[in-house]
Amino acid sequence: MYHATSWKQRISLFFTILLPILITQISYSLMTMFDTMMSGHAGTGDLAGVAIGASLWMPVSIGLNGILMAITPMIAQLLGRKEKGQIARTVTQALYLSVLLAVVITGVGVVLLQPVLSMMHLEADVYRVATRYLGGLCIGIIPLFASNVIRYFFDAQGYTKISMSITVIAVPFNVLLNYLLIFGNWGFPKMGGVGAGYATGLTYWFILLLSVGVVFRVEATRGYKLFIQWYTPSWRMWKEQLSIGVPMGLSIFFEASIFSIVTLLMGSMYDTSTVAAHQSAINFTSMLFMMPLSIASTLTILVAFEVGSGRLEGARAYSRFGVSTAIGLLGITAVFLYLFREQVAMLYSNDPKVISLMMHFLVFGVFYQLSDAAQASLQGVLRGYKDTAVPFMIALAAYWGVGLPAGYAFAAWTSLGAYGFWVGIIAGLTGAAAGFAMRLAAVQRKARRELQRA
Incomplete structure (x- = not known):
């Protein structure tokens, strides 16, 4: 990583960091997408069960990973201040915290899973698949969180190609396990959608082993002596990470x-086909969201690096370029989504009813792409400034104060039906984008004043 002094250098560095992050994010998304798609071809009940299980797990997973993501701006600002010697200690404390969080969430899941699913009044087959899918996925929670810490350690230093290589290798491994465990090929048990959970859990272990191996193999990371030199757990460092990471994690959680x-x-208001079509549409649009999410991660790294060295104009330049790029790219994918929505729907199911419903959901998905791009990239910039508490409040108000109530109202009391929920999502994302934009303007003014006083 280096300080760019011209727009040409900034754009070059931006895309050098972005492209591997994008491929990494898409790879993770592809694993979930293949779980859903391959389960759908095992049966509509399997598709709905995996959809319900994934819907319960996704916000918890990415919310807790948001807490761990705090080490990205922490490490990038340490690099900007030329305090490289503190990085190994920061990463080690994050690893301790990741294991602790994984153990806690596993315990909470054991206690709450059955009551939550029972409240939904699911069909018996869907209930069985959802329960066992999450049980299989549970075996990979600890390695998932630990490997994400290592990934953020790589990314914060600009070594995004390392994370990319690991996840690109993991995707076919996951697909192979799905092939074996969902459909019972090559003598393996035929588990249907349940097999997708076990395949994903085992893939997380595979990713962790690859990540640890790379730390020792690459000269640039071997010098930190991770997994060789251990530090005493430090509540002070955990507190610092949690003070940044908890608002980040909660913001991500409330969105997801x-x-x-x-x-x-x-699941409690509509039939299995509607649930399957909705979740399949969410699954595909979530993959498209990997673009602004990757841009947000890139902006966090670059903005934090510039802020750490006191180069606020460079941070502002990256902010403007990154947000504009996110909105532009999602505008292009929105057109693609509208034109090829039928072909996309057919990837997920052979059921004509599911295909028809999914096509209609994707039309609404076209409209929230731009708001989603804006709010995600703006949050990435704010994280680069280590500003996370106020954005969390904005996210809570926009997603739960506006989006969810509006969606329920449209679904329950208008002719939109199930599609009304998606109108609410659009409203929530748009409100969040506006709030983050106003907060960023205030944060940048404050940073400029503090630098002038210094």
Whole structure:
């Protein structure tokens, strides 16, 4: 990583960091997409069960990973201040915290899973698949969180190609396990959608082993002596990471949980085909969201690096370029989504009813792409400034104060029906984008004043 002094250098560095992050994010998304698609070809009940299970797990997973993501701006600002010697200690403390969080969430899941699913009044087959899918996935929670810490350690230093290589290798491994465990090929048990959970859990272990191996193999990371030199657990460092990471994690959780709560509400209000079509549409649009999400991660790294060295104009330049790029790219994918929505729907199911419903959901998905791009990239910039508490409040108000109530109202009391939930999602994302834009302007003014005083 280096300080760019011209727009040409900034754009070059931006895309050098972005492209591997994008491929990494798409790879993770592809694993979930293949779980859903391959389960759908095992049966509509399997598709709905995996959809329900994934809807419960996704917000929890990415919310907790948001807490761990705090080490990205922490490491990038340490690099900007030329305090490289503190990085190994920061990463080690994050690893301790990741294991602790994984153990806690596993315990909470054991206690709450059955009551939550029972409240949804699911069909017996869907209930069985959802329960066992999450049980299989549970075996990979600890390696998932630990490997994400290592991934953020790579990314914060600009070594995004390392994370990319690991996840690109993991995707075919996951697909192979799905092939074996969902359909019972090559003598393996035929588990249907349940097999997708076990395949994903085992893939997380595979990713962790690859990540640890790379730390020792690459000269640039071997010098930190991770997994060789251990530090005493430090509540002070955990507190610093949690003070940044908890608001980040909660912001991500409240955004992701809208989609999950909507799926759970649909499970109690509509039939299995509607739930399957909705979740399949969410699954595909979530993959498209990997573009602004990757841009947000890139902006966090570059903005934090510039802020750490006191180069606020460079941070502002990256902010403007990154947000504009996110909105532009999602505008292009929105057109693609509209034109090829039937072909996309046919990837997920052979059921004509599911295909028809999914096509209609994707039309609404076209409209929230731009708002989603804006709010995600703006949050990435704010994280680069280590500003996370106020954005969390904005996210809570926009997603749960506006989006979810509006969606339920449209679904329950208008002719939109299930599609009304998606109108609510659009409203929530648009409100969040506006709030983040105003907060960023205030944060940048404050940073400029503090630098002038210094």
